[in-house]
Amino acid sequence: MADPKGFLTTPREEWPRRPVEERVRDWNEVYVPGALLPIVSAQADRCMDCGVPFCHQACPLGNLIPEWNDLVSREDWRAAAERLHATNNFPEFTGRLCPAPCEAGCVLAINQPAVTIKNVECAIADRAWEEGFAPPAPPERLSGRTVAVIGSGPAGLAAAQQLTRAGHTVAVYERSDRIGGLMRYGIPEFKMEKRHLERRVEQMRAEGTKFRTSAAVGRDVDATELRARYDAVVIATGATAWRELAVPGRELAGIHQAMEYLPLANRVCEGDLESSPLSAAGRHVVIVGGGDTGADCLGTAVREGAASVTQLDIYARPGSERDEDAEPWPTYPRLYRLSAAHEEAGELRTAPAADADARLFAASTLRFTGDGGGRVCALHLVEVDAGRRTVPGTERVLPADLVLLALGFSGPDRGDGLVDRLGVELSPRGTVARDAGFATNVPGVFAAGDAARGQSLIVWAIAEGRAVAAAVDRYLTDAPSRLPAPIAPDDRPMRV
Numbered sequence: 001m002a003d004p005k006g007f008l009t010t011p012r013e014e015w016p017r018r019p020v021e022e023r024v025r026d027w028n029e030v031y032v033p034g035a036l037l038p039i040v041s042a043q044a045d046r047c048m049d050c051g052v053p054f055c056h057q058a059c060p061l062g063n064l065i066p067e068w069n070d071l072v073s074r075e076d077w078r079a080a081a082e083r084l085h086a087t088n089n090f091p092e093f094t095g096r097l098c099p100a101p102c103e104a105g106c107v108l109a110i111n112q113p114a115v116t117i118k119n120v121e122c123a124i125a126d127r128a129w130e131e132g133f134a135p136p137a138p139p140e141r142l143s144g145r146t147v148a149v150i151g152s153g154p155a156g157l158a159a160a161q162q163l164t165r166a167g168h169t170v171a172v173y174e175r176s177d178r179i180g181g182l183m184r185y186g187i188p189e190f191k192m193e194k195r196h197l198e199r200r201v202e203q204m205r206a207e208g209t210k211f212r213t214s215a216a217v218g219r220d221v222d223a224t225e226l227r228a229r230y231d232a233v234v235i236a237t238g239a240t241a242w243r244e245l246a247v248p249g250r251e252l253a254g255i256h257q258a259m260e261y262l263p264l265a266n267r268v269c270e271g272d273l274e275s276s277p278l279s280a281a282g283r284h285v286v287i288v289g290g291g292d293t294g295a296d297c298l299g300t301a302v303r304e305g306a307a308s309v310t311q312l313d314i315y316a317r318p319g320s321e322r323d324e325d326a327e328p329w330p331t332y333p334r335l336y337r338l339s340a341a342h343e344e345a346g347e348l349r350t351a352p353a354a355d356a357d358a359r360l361f362a363a364s365t366l367r368f369t370g371d372g373g374g375r376v377c378a379l380h381l382v383e384v385d386a387g388r389r390t391v392p393g394t395e396r397v398l399p400a401d402l403v404l405l406a407l408g409f410s411g412p413d414r415g416d417g418l419v420d421r422l423g424v425e426l427s428p429r430g431t432v433a434r435d436a437g438f439a440t441n442v443p444g445v446f447a448a449g450d451a452a453r454g455q456s457l458i459v460w461a462i463a464e465g466r467a468v469a470a471a472v473d474r475y476l477t478d479a480p481s482r483l484p485a486p487i488a489p490d491d492r493p494m495r496v
């Protein structure tokens with residue numbers, strides 16, 4: 001740290017977001033371009049270079065946070081980029097999308113605002129691309145061994161990059177028409193512009209990774225043939241089987257899953273569609289589900305020109321301060337957080353919604369009613385207490401002609417038949433079962449990411465990809481791997 005008193009003299013300052021009126025008129029990222037670099041070195045200088053850096057422990061990737069904070073405070077961007085890429089293949093993704101468990105664990109957060117670790121990470125990653133500090137790193141020698149990675153989300157991409165760099169010949173099979181998993185179709189452009197994804201895919205191509213799109217293994221590509229053709233297979237197919245809401249009226253038109261709605265908005269941004277067939281334009285939108293997927297629906301509906309919007313959360317409104325008894329530092333606390341999307345609802349919030357950010361807490365959906373023509377027109381809800389018991393006399397009705405269900409995911413989608421054709425066993429939770437070495441019950445077949453861990457986060461998916469690559473490398477070479485393995489399959493995240 002250049003200034004040992006930085007944390008005493010410099011207040012926390014985050015990358016500023018563009019004014020709401022401006023950003024809701026486009027799909028670009030919400031941040032002010034170019035506004036991070038001038039503030040970030042002083043922010044990195046707030047780091048105390050702790051003897052026991054809890055930030056490092058809180059990060060599934062084991063990011064060397066105090067080291068790169070120091071390098072950024074001294075403006076040594078090349079060395080910072082090298083330290084960052086030593087543990088994270090895709091820091092521009094996590095620098096934009098991670099909920100930053102590292103910041104919840106930062107020692108400074110005990111009694112003052114944490115170091116802006118995520119912003120520092122993003123600044124290093126972006127600077128690395130600008131300055132050419134992240135060139136392709138093809139292997140010096142090929143091993144002659146082949147690997148098929150099924151799924152091109154962050155887990156599959158991280159596994160493929162690690163294995164390619166280790167000298168194996170890797171092909172990524174993706175059922176969608178573009179690479180990226182939920183980062184491509186799911187996460188909206190305003191959270192991460194897809195040009196970041198394109199740039200990494202180009203880097204991986206230059207290193208030798210092959211990509212096969214529109215290739216659903218189990219449907220378009222025979223799974224057993226694939227297993228026979230490659231020396232090892234990694235299943236990284238995500239956990240996209242969505243949860244349902246079994247209440248009366250669910251069958252009405254106008255009620256959709258978030259993941260039916262969000263990818264269409266992504267396709268508009270990609271230029272595939274002029275407008276989304278499920279566009280929220282002019283509609284009264286109610287989003288059922290209080291998580292990040294629901295917030296992504298909110299920001300998308302606002303940009304599409306919704307008439308009104310409400311997001312329902314079954315949990316009570318959390319407090320703004322950490323509850324030291326229930327969630328002591330360094331755990332990740334459940335706090336009232338205002339995401340960029342929540343700042344944007346403003347006048348669009350449905351009149352009876354309680355909060356200015358369009359969220360209605362402790363709300364449970366009872367039923368939907370239709371307009372007589374088979375289309376939803378209203379959502380009936382009731383307040384619930386902490387034990388999810390309904391509070392008598394609190395029933396109310398919201399106008400709703402577009403309802404989006406964002407209730408989470410239960411496990412891998414089995415529609416393609418991949419799991420059954422390969423004969424891999426599932427865990428009692430419905431995820432792909434694997435042992436302590438990331439191996440499934442089928443010899444040579446490994447599993448990583450949400451498909452095996454269950455619905456999680458990008459940072460965990462990248463950590464899984466890196467760890468499964470080390471396991472596959474060991475299997476292929478029958479020798480200890482030089483690839484790092486940041487996590488074990490049963491490591492549990494801090495609740496985020």
Ligand SMILES: Cc1cc2nc3c(=O)[nH]c(=O)nc-3n(C[C@H](O)[C@H](O)[C@H](O)COP(=O)(O)OP(=O)(O)OC[C@H]3O[C@@H](n4cnc5c(N)ncnc54)[C@H](O)[C@@H]3O)c2cc1C
Nearest residue numbers: 151153154155175181182217237238449450456457458461
């Ligand atoms: C709307 C939404 C927003 C999110 N926002 C965030 C966020 O802001 N921050 C964060 O950290 N996490 C976020 N998440 C969670 C995060 O995206 C996931 O945890 C992460 O993408 C999981 O990575 P993965 O590689 O395991 O799977 P995925 O990203 O789901 O990728 C799996 C890929 O496998 C492909 N596939 C599936 N079956 C087959 C088959 N048979 N053959 C070939 N390909 C196949 C799929 O098409 C997909 O491309 C969000 C999730 C959603 C749904």
Ligand code: SF4
Nearest residue numbers: 047048050055106107
């Ligand atoms: S815990 Fe916070 S202050 Fe300590 S090393 Fe990590 S980022 Fe710096």
